[in-house]
Amino acid sequence: MAWVWFHRFGSPPYFYRLAGRLTPWFAWPAALLGFGGLIGGLVLAPPDYQQHDGFRIIYVHAPAAWLSLMVYVVMASSAAVGLIWRMTVAYAVAGSCAVIGASFTALALVTGMLYGRPMWGTYWEWDPRLTSELLLLFLYLGYIGLRSAIDDLGRADRGVVDVPIIHFSVTWWNSLHQAATVMKFGRPTMPASMLVPLLLMLAAFTAYFVALLLVRARGELLRRERAARWVAEALAATPAGQG
């Protein structure tokens, strides 16, 4: 019974239609949550007693860092699902993650440097967290490079799938590590006026990522399944320039 949804979800035409319908349900909440988080973080939250107004960087830095890791976990697990069950939808999802992940990892690094300069007195420190984030960026870039270097998507999938799997354990450890620091913000010492905007921003970025992923995965599916019969039907259902 539980496998029914799995098979349905794995069907490209079903996923293509569902993803199109679901996109606004993630995009609009993301915009609203992000707006609330910005007001809360920039205006309503009081300045930190140690970091003063500089702490407000956290409202963009932490969500970017969170996405950099979450996108990686999604990319690696969907690549693994694609490999094990030979599922086109899973490959399309994995392929859609790379650019999003790379850009948010770069953003996390740069905002982290701008945060580190006033707080620690240095832009960069070879500390494990920063170093692993930099490695993550190289990993994403390597994945993008491999994908664009191999023309045949099927071969690219099989070759590229190793990269996430090899690093799966590392990332898993990393994401737990990062989640722990998110939990740390939840200490009672962080007042709700600071914590709530942070949680809003984290939720906003997560919903935003899902919306991006749905849009990109549809494009990837069309590219992979161009010879399939459903493509003609799906395109006939949406007039040019829409959906």
Added chain:
Amino acid sequence: MLKFLEMGGYARYVWPCYLLTALVVGLNVRWARASLRAAQAAARRRLASKATP
């Protein structure tokens, strides 16, 4: 308002972070849409060329 923009002296660290975030968020929306549109256009062209031999 000016006091808000000064960010307690941290303006040169805080605002670039927010600007860069807005840039990355905006670009990703653009790239995702462009990627889907390009795939749809390519699929349409393929279908059209098949329909008219």
